[in-house]
Every structure is written in structure tokens, then in C-alpha cells.
Amino acid sequence: MKELASWVLNVCNAGGVQYAEARVVDERQRALATKNGKIGTASDAESLGIGIRVLADGAWGFAATEDLTRAGVETTAALALEIARASATVKEQDVQLAPEKSYVDDWTSPCKVDPFTISIEQNLDLLMSIDAELRAVNGVTLAETNLNFRRYEQWFYNTEGSDIHQLIHQTGAGYAAYSFEGSEIQKRSYPNSFGGQWQNKGYELVDELKLVENARQIGEEAVALHTADQCPEGVFDIVLDSSQLGLQIHESVGHPIELDRVLGMEANFAGTSFLTLDKLNHLKYGSDIVNVVADATESHGPGLGTFKYDDEGVPAQCTPIIKDGQFRGYLSSRDTAHMIGLQRSGGTMRAEGWNRVPMIRMTNISILPGEKPLTLDQLIASTDHGIFFKTNRSWSIDDKRYNFQFGTEIGWEIKGGKLTRMLKNPSYSGITTEFWNSMDAICSRDQWTLWGTPNCGKGQPQQVMGTGHGASPARFRGVKVGTAYKGAE
Amino acid sequence: MLTKQKTFEIFDRVRKYSKADESELIVSGAKSSLTRFANNTITQNVSEENYVLSVRVNLDGKTARATTNKFDDDSIRRVVEAAIDLAKVQEPDPDLQPLPDRSAFDPSGPVAARTYFETASIDARQRAEGVAQMVDVAKKHNLTAAGTYATSESVEAILNSKGLNAYHSQTSAEASVTMIADDSSGWQKANYPDVRLLDPRRLGEIAAEKALASRHPKELPPGKYTVILEPAAVLDLVGFMFWDWGGQAILDERSFLNNRIGEKLFGENISIIDDVYHPLQTGCPFDGEGVRRKRVPLVENGVVQRLVFARGTAEKVRQSEYVDKVGPVEATGHGFPIPNEIGEMPANIVFASPADKAQSIEQMVAATERGILVTRLWYIREVDPYEKLLTGMTRDGTFLVENGKLQNGLLNFRFNQSLIHLLSNVEAMSESVRASGEESFDMVVPALKVRDFNFTEVTKF
Numbered sequence: 001m002k003e004l005a006s007w008v009l010n011v012c013n014a015g016g017v018q019y020a021e022a023r024v025v026d027e028r029q030r031a032l033a034t035k036n037g038k039i040g041t042a043s044d045a046e047s048l049g050i051g052i053r054v055l056a057d058g059a060w061g062f063a064a065t066e067d068l069t070r071a072g073v074e075t076t077a078a079l080a081l082e083i084a085r086a087s088a089t090v091k092e093q094d095v096q097l098a099p100e101k102s103y104v105d106d107w108t109s110p111c112k113v114d115p116f117t118i119s120i121e122q123n124l125d126l127l128m129s130i131d132a133e134l135r136a137v138n139g140v141t142l143a144e145t146n147l148n149f150r151r152y153e154q155w156f157y158n159t160e161g162s163d164i165h166q167l168i169h170q171t172g173a174g175y176a177a178y179s180f181e182g183s184e185i186q187k188r189s190y191p192n193s194f195g196g197q198w199q200n201k202g203y204e205l206v207d208e209l210k211l212v213e214n215a216r217q218i219g220e221e222a223v224a225l226h227t228a229d230q231c232p233e234g235v236f237d238i239v240l241d242s243s244q245l246g247l248q249i250h251e252s253v254g255h256p257i258e259l260d261r262v263l264g265m266e267a268n269f270a271g272t273s274f275l276t277l278d279k280l281n282h283l284k285y286g287s288d289i290v291n292v293v294a295d296a297t298e299s300h301g302p303g304l305g306t307f308k309y310d311d312e313g314v315p316a317q318c319t320p321i322i323k324d325g326q327f328r329g330y331l332s333s334r335d336t337a338h339m340i341g342l343q344r345s346g347g348t349m350r351a352e353g354w355n356r357v358p359m360i361r362m363t364n365i366s367i368l369p370g371e372k373p374l375t376l377d378q379l380i381a382s383t384d385h386g387i388f389f390k391t392n393r394s395w396s397i398d399d400k401r402y403n404f405q406f407g408t409e410i411g412w413e414i415k416g417g418k419l420t421r422m423l424k425n426p427s428y429s430g431i432t433t434e435f436w437n438s439m440d441a442i443c444s445r446d447q448w449t450l451w452g453t454p455n456c457g458k459g460q461p462q463q464v465m466g467t468g469h470g471a472s473p474a475r476f477r478g479v480k481v482g483t484a485y486k487g488a489e
Numbered sequence: 490m491l492t493k494q495k496t497f498e499i500f501d502r503v504r505k506y507s508k509a510d511e512s513e514l515i516v517s518g519a520k521s522s523l524t525r526f527a528n529n530t531i532t533q534n535v536s537e538e539n540y541v542l543s544v545r546v547n548l549d550g551k552t553a554r555a556t557t558n559k560f561d562d563d564s565i566r567r568v569v570e571a572a573i574d575l576a577k578v579q580e581p582d583p584d585l586q587p588l589p590d591r592s593a594f595d596p597s598g599p600v601a602a603r604t605y606f607e608t609a610s611i612d613a614r615q616r617a618e619g620v621a622q623m624v625d626v627a628k629k630h631n632l633t634a635a636g637t638y639a640t641s642e643s644v645e646a647i648l649n650s651k652g653l654n655a656y657h658s659q660t661s662a663e664a665s666v667t668m669i670a671d672d673s674s675g676w677q678k679a680n681y682p683d684v685r686l687l688d689p690r691r692l693g694e695i696a697a698e699k700a701l702a703s704r705h706p707k708e709l710p711p712g713k714y715t716v717i718l719e720p721a722a723v724l725d726l727v728g729f730m731f732w733d734w735g736g737q738a739i740l741d742e743r744s745f746l747n748n749r750i751g752e753k754l755f756g757e758n759i760s761i762i763d764d765v766y767h768p769l770q771t772g773c774p775f776d777g778e779g780v781r782r783k784r785v786p787l788v789e790n791g792v793v794q795r796l797v798f799a800r801g802t803a804e805k806v807r808q809s810e811y812v813d814k815v816g817p818v819e820a821t822g823h824g825f826p827i828p829n830e831i832g833e834m835p836a837n838i839v840f841a842s843p844a845d846k847a848q849s850i851e852q853m854v855a856a857t858e859r860g861i862l863v864t865r866l867w868y869i870r871e872v873d874p875y876e877k878l879l880t881g882m883t884r885d886g887t888f889l890v891e892n893g894k895l896q897n898g899l900l901n902f903r904f905n906q907s908l909i910h911l912l913s914n915v916e917a918m919s920e921s922v923r924a925s926g927e928e929s930f931d932m933v934v935p936a937l938k939v940r941d942f943n944f945t946e947v948t949k950f
Contacts (some may be wrong), residue, residue: 011881035741038582039831042575045556045570049539061613064537066558079536086613087524087531090621122579144830164820180742185874202926219692265527267635268667269927270675271867271884356536394870396903398882405880405949407872425873429903429946460637461523461535484872484880484905486711487943 001165005157007070008052010160017084019097021158023311024048024068025354030116033146034127037135040144042120049354051423052348054080054314056419058094059087060335064355073323089098098337098345100314102161110298111169111202115149118203126176126206130215132398134177140227142178146195147171147206148454150344154311159350162313170304170466171205172198172454173408175215177222186225186424188409190218192243199468221410224422231411232427233482237386238428239379239475242443244408245367246451246469247392251486252432253285253292254365254467256401256459257321259330261360263339270458271399274432275327283327286436289370292322294331294361296347303468304452305363307350307437312358314347321365323435331358348464352463359459366470369448370441376473379443381417387481388412388419389426394484397432427484435476443472490609491516491540493656496646499542504650506569509546509576511588513649513808515777515826516542518558520609521641527632529624531617541643542578545827546572547588550581552828570687572813586801591652593780599766601657601774603682607640608660611684616640619689621850623666632700638689647779655775662840663925664689667885668700672950673898675699676885678721680925682771690854699886700865703898708947709889715860715916716942717853717890718935719926722866727838728929729869730877730908734787735823736802739811745877745909750815753791755912758843761788763797763823763835764936769923769933772842777826785821787835791913797832799824821872839933842920853917853938855893861902861942862888862895869928876907882929882948902944 005022012020026048031039048072051064061084065076128147134143150170157163157398174196176189191197191209199205205405240248256273260266276284296316307316312334320328349358380388394407411426412419450470455466500514501708518540525533525749542565543556553575555568577699627634639662646656662684668677676699677692718726725844730745738744746754764784765772778800786794798806807818823833864886872878882903889896917938925931 035830038584039551039579039828041551041828042557043828044568044571044575045541046564047541047558049558051537059531060534062533062535063540064535066539083522083536083613086617087534089617090526090530090624091530092528093530097827119578120575124579178741178743180747180875183875187874193795232643240576241733242577263528264633264635264669264797267527267633267669267674268525268637268665355539357533357535359533376747394872394880396868396870396880396882398901398903398950399884400948400950402950403882403901403946405903405905405946427872447913460525460639461521471862483945484878486905486945488876488878488905488907488910 001155004050004068004073007073008077009157009159011074012054012081015016015081016055017056017081019159021053021312023051023354024155026153027353028151030149032123032127034131035144035330036330037131042274047353051351051354052077052080053357055095056081056084057088058263059084059091060095061087062357069151078127088484093164095335096338097334098343100334100345103309103313104163106165108167109169109200109306110302113203115169115171115326116151130175133212133215134175134219137216137223139179140177140219145175147173149197156313158313162307164309164313164329166308168200169202170198171201171203172196173206173209173211179222179226179227183285184224188222189219189391190214192451194455195454198304198454200304200306225410225424228379228422228424231423231482233486235478237383237475237477238387238479239383239414239473239480241390242447242449242471242473243451244389246393247395247464247470249292249365249367249469249471250405250467251395251397252401252452253321254370257330258360259336259340262330263336269460274400274402278326280340281328282438284288284325285322285327285433286325288325289442290322290325290439291368292365292437293319294319294365300364301450303364303450303471304454304466310347310349311351312349314345317347319346331360331362336439350465352465356463361458362456363463363471364465364468369445369472370443372440372444374443376443376447379441379473379475380414380419383414383417383475386414386449387423388414388424402432404432405484425485428479428481429483430479438476438478439474440477442474447472483484490642490658491518491644493792496648496656499560500648502565503544503569506566507521509548509573511650513545514542516540516646517644519641519643523637523639524620524939525637526620526624527635529627529730531620533614544568544572546583547793548573548576549629550585551576552585553760554828562742571802584801584805585852586804588649588651588701588799589653589778589780593669594655594775595654595781598781601765603659604769605683607661608640608662608684611640619664622690622694626690626697627668630697630701632664632697632900633669634693635669636664639663640684640807642682645773647775649779653779655779657773659771662687664692665706666693666696670698670700670704673700673703673706674885675703678847680931684861702895703886704717706898706900708900709942711946713941713943715857715940717850717857717860717862718803718939719850720922722863723934723937724924724932725866725869725881725926725928726908729871729879731835731838734796734835735796735833736796736806736815739796739815740805740809741772743913745875748805750793752793754793754909755791756915758789758915759791759912760841762786762839763837764839767839767933770839772837776822776824780820780822782822797821797823797835799834802832821870828926836930840935841920842935843918847920848917849919850936854895857890857893860889861899863872872905877906878905880905900950901948904943905945906943916940
């Protein structure tokens, strides 16, 4: 790989670039899925190629190819340079890169059991066992299960001397039960929607999730939703389970803190952000107990946003985003850091693969758990009247990340500190800062889960990225509930 | 580009290594380039060439697929072996169909030729010139522009061991622009196979007009309003229902059309066909098994008439309780590559233009006493799968219409709207046009004037 990179960097240096980098990625994926007792998906995929990013004449160019011959990569490097020079014809100012040391390093994400060593038979047996449990429940009309494994190996080189090799294993597993009856389709997922739980782990994740053990209850809940009461409309105190809070963080903290959005670079597609630069260190984002970090370091856990170096060779960091409710930081890159007075990138540039340019992405954007011991049961016991929301079903937020509406698969009314009647079609909505300022309790570390969101879309051409979100269940006071079905008749 | 002859050569090597009963090769990929700009500056400029080969094997009534972007002999052998390894440990699937033979795709059938040299030959300088046209418009109006200018040349081919071979290539040229003022914005987007039809400056001018006209937006309380949805807004909404339009969705009981086929579900003025051969459409004339796509009337005068079917789905439906409840059951050429969990869907949607009553958007505005003009929608998600209740936001050009005129821009709304109700409440339509949005695939759709559109909240900008 080093020889490949030398071909690239020689072309770039000869062309007079200000900076260039080459990323060679070798990726392997396996997807297995069942539907109603049959194989739905059985596929392996691999992809190998090189992406070359060049800064010349103060502007960026990027080109990628699967052709790893000398001629192929040299031609692609020249194309990247030509593209950069074309970019320079339409610019208001030159790109400025924050300084960064060069690194020579090798890192592998912790992985106890390589998922590709587990036999296909064993995987299919597991999925079929789950399927059987789900469909043993009378009224379950569709059962879907899935296992996904990914091995992502990258070699990074740049004109500043970095030479970084990283290998990451990812595993995802989950299932869903659907029930169609009358004029309703209800669904329950485990352990989360979006294909379940996803982490930078090996097969050990599958063993930890207790998939078969929970399947019967999930099937029963899907069917029971038909006879549950409709979620009422009004203003309620609400409690979110940790997976729904993880998605709430993703949408209403993670995206608005992306500095490229804030600076208008995503204005045409993903949108901008209400977090304009004047709000840094001045906005009361949430209540005093809201503490959020962007933490890509290994010590944060095996999130989908964990790495040792980002895709422009900057070491992983932990950046305070919200501290005691106060807005403290953005996600940044080498070419945006100077715009907020930073001397160094926050290390959040990530690319979907070899054929995509790195861009600012969420790493692990997590809310820190409460410091005092508090379980979910205790949180509910301390709630007089409210609604408990569990497992995301729908999610939508405006293009500045202010107004949101989320629906969950299932809910329960809380009365007198106890979960009472089941509620179907629960939804809640609000304005981001008003919502986070209404948070008055969050459970402690023992209730905290680092969830994986495998399907975060951003950029053009769109890139799908995995992000991590640690969260404990939390309570919010006086939230608008049930608007999704208001006036829908 | 990957030529048809090259795909034959690759398949010869697949056959050499495959000991399966049947083998299928899908080759797909593209040369694609995209120039992205924001703050009147090109901020990202990318180009890639990537093709993948995907091998499916049928083995003792079992099937599996493996994919690689490496075309050397070792990789092809490895990918064939991977597919066989995945297949052989499965239980036989009684519903698995043998591969289709060469009659499934007759190359002499209807043509969907969509490759233009003028598009394929666009380079980085020319893309930058297209961007410069949009930026020039922004500067002329003291606005800030953000957007994209993209071109591609793509290929899809399917060959199998029963002699089927199908090949399709097409080009695409696309521009999208958002013009941004202090407290307002406007947006436009267009996509054509032939770059000569793309007019970035004109797109920029329209987007700029919207940004300027919606300055200093006012707040209107949420509620039910008559809306005029521009074509991009229409396609982004209706796109959510076509995932339900296949036989497999009915068998899975996850479709909003379960128990509704043959019903008058929408207004009399709604007729929809899936037609890859329509002159304003793009796309491949065969499906994921290589079966030639048919024109399928999905809705006629508000009545849901037909579904689309992959080969295997059609056979399963014939054996099911649904055989007499879903209209004609036949393979229509809309299947996804096998194996998959979804089955099929129509993705070449054409809404019929009204026979003699088409209204332009300007005429709709002129005929509206009070309503809201919507340029674009954003972050649409399904709230209720059977009522097809969707939520989302307006964006980049939302206007109050009063007394037949655009009055002012409005703060953006959240909506919660049933698609069934929406298509039952259409009061006027424009001619159908080729339109591009961001939440769904390109379609040929009209602008719609719809009564009682359900806005439930207002945001802060």
C-alpha cells in the first residue's frame, strides 16, 4: 500500500499541491436476514479502492478509482489535481488547513470474536430460532431478523508524512415483529429499530444482546398494540428510553453541531443549523444536568464513531459539546477549525469508503449519565403522571434542527409512579432548545447504553455513516404529545 | 465505460468457476462527478469510476449472492465460491424460481436509449462553469448560493447461464441550487440524461426569485390550508407509497394497499402509470433478474388497479389467498436482485396530466383565494404505515397566497398528512413534468392544488 501511496504523492508533489492525501480502503461485509422463516438476504460484498484528496490553488479536488495499477492511481491523482484547479476558478477565499502533526501508527478496534469466523450455519440457525419465537405469537404477521458484519481496513498517507493503518470490525443484530389487523400495522423491534444494535465489536455483541430470550415478548407487544389505547394529545411529562434518547441526541444535538452545516456548506441538501457562531459559549442549550460530549476515543466505548484517527489523519478526541447545559463546542475539521478560532481540528472527518471524500461527521455524540444512582424504575416511580416512550418509529426535524417530531413503536402511561396502560402510536414534538431545557432527570451509568446508528445520511453524493450515541433514560417536563395524529382524519 | 462485450468476457470467467446449477452475473457501476458549492465557492469537487460485479448462484433450490469491485480471475473465483458457500448451507426454498431464459429480455423490444456523449464528456472545468452561472446569479442579487452540478455515465447489465443478456447505459446531468438571503431562501433542481437540457442559470434565477420574494417571512398559525405543491414537493410525498405497490408487500401484509386494491382510494382525477419508456423518464428497461419492464397502470381515475410483481412473487401470489384480490398477476419486470426481502416496486412513476384542464402554477395561484404555495419539502417520514400518514417540513420558499396573488413568505410548517387524503383532495393539476426532489426518486408528476392540507406546527424560520 505504501508503494501505491508513493505513486500518488509523487504525482501530487510534482503538480505543486499544497496538500494531498491517499486513503486505500479494503472493505468486506456480510448480510444475513430472514423473513417469515425463509432466507431474505444472504450476501457477501467486498470493495477495494483508493481515494485521493488534493488541495491546490487554495481549493479541493478529489478523485477515486478501483484501478490500483500504477497507471490507474497516477491518472487518478492527476485527475484530482485537475479537479482542484477547476474548483479554484469559483471561490471567495482559499482553504486554510489547521496544522497537524504527522503520525505513523497501526490500530485495530477491540474485537474478541472475528464475526467472519462464525459459520453461516450458526448464524442462520440463530436467526431462524428468533424467527420461530416471534411467529409463535398468534397475530404476528411478519417476522424479520438480521445479522450484519463489516471489516473495514484503511491505509492513510499524506504529504505531511502520516502513515496510518486502521482496522475496524463492526457487528449489527436485531429483529422486528409486525402485526397487521383491521386497519393497523403495528411493529416492535429489538433491541432497537434500524436493524437493532450496532457497535464496533465482533461476534461477542450478538451473544450479549440476548436476542432469542426477548423475542417472544417483542412479538406479544406487537400484537397487543392493536388493543392498546391511542396515545392522548396534550402536554405531558415524558420519559424516553435510552435508545430513543440516543436518536434525539443524534438529530437535535449531533447534526446542528456539525460546523460545515453551521457555515452553510450543507445548505443545499442537509440544511444549516440554528447554532450560529454567536451561540458558542453563550447559548443555554439545555438544563444544568445536560452534559454532552463528542468522543471518538476508545475509552468512550465501542461506538460506531470510535476510531484512533479520523480520515484526514487527526487523532480521535473528546470534545465537550454541552457542559452543565451550556453550549461549548462544534464538530470541526482541519479546514473549518480556524473559522471558530481553534488551533486544531476536532478530528471528526470521516468518509463512507474509499470512493467518498471525508466530511465532518458525528463520532460518538453521547449524553453523560446522571451522577447520582437512578434506575429507570426509580425514574418512573418518581413521575406522577406522564408517558414513557420506547423504540423509535418515525423521526423528522427541520433543516436548521429546531422543530422536531418523533414517534415511537410503543408507549405506556405513567400514573402515580407506575407504568399503567399501553399506548399505541405515541409521538412527541418540540423545539430543540426548549426541549433540552426541560430535562430534569437522567438515569445513572448502569442504565447507560452506547447505541449505534448505522444509517446516518449526509453529503452529496450521499454518504451513509455509522454514529454512536450513549444515553440513559431521561425525563422531560411539559412536552407536547400526540400532535402527529392531530387532524389526520 | 464497461462495454457490453466486456460484460460477456466477465461472465465467461464466472461460468468457468461456477459449479452451481445456475449462475447469474450483474455488473453495474458508473463514472460520476459532482461539484458542490456553498457560500458562492466550490467547496467539494469529486470524481470516481467504480464498477461492481455481483454473482448469484442457484444450487439445489437455494440461492445466494456475493459482490466485488475487483475483476481479476482470483477475485471472480473467490466471489463465486463465496456465493456457493452462502447458498449450500441453507434449507431449500420451494419458492425459488429457476433463472429466466433469454426470452425474458428481448433486446428488440421498446428502447430506453438515454446515453448522450455531450453529458458523458463534461469535465471539471465545464462543471465549474455551470456552477459559476448559478453563483453569478447569486452575486447579481446579493444572495449566497449553495448547490451541486453533477454528471454521470452509468451501466447495468445482467447475464445468466440460461442465455439471458441485458445491457443498459445512460447518462445523467443534474443541477441543484439554493439561494440564501438574510431570512429566506429559494431552491430549484433539475435532472436530465442530456446535459443540453440543463440550464443552471435559469434554475438559479428561479431560486433567487423565490428567496427574494419570501424575505421577512410572517408566521401563520398551523391548521388545514389549501396548498399548491410544486412538482418536487409532490414527488417527495407520493414517493413514500410506491414501496407498498408490489405483490410481496401484500403477501407480507405491510402494504397500505392490503384490502384496498380495486377500491376508489383517490380522487377521480388521479391516474398513475409505471412506464420506464416514457420520454421524460430515465432508468433501465429490465429488472433485477433481467426481466423486461412492462408498462403497468397502477391507478386509473382514483381506483387502484394493478400491482407490480417479480417473477417469484407472481408465482407466490398465484398460490395465495390474494390471487383474486390484487388484479392481474404476472411478472411485470419490477423485481429487485435476488435474494432480497422487499420483492419489487415501481420506480418509473408517471402521473397522467389532466386531459383538458391543466393549470399552470400561476393559474392555480390566480384562482386561489387563500392558500399556501410550497416549493419543497424536507425530512419526510412515515408516521402511520396503513393510513400513509407522513410528517415533514416545508423548506426554501413557502408563500402565503391571498386573493389570487403571492403575498409574502411564511415561516416553515410541519405537516402531518395522509397521502390517501391528499390524493383525494386534489382540486387542480398542472401538466406532468420531469421533476427531481431530495426525498424520493425522480418522477413525472404535476404540480397539485390540494385542499385541507394538514399543517400541525410552525418552526422558527
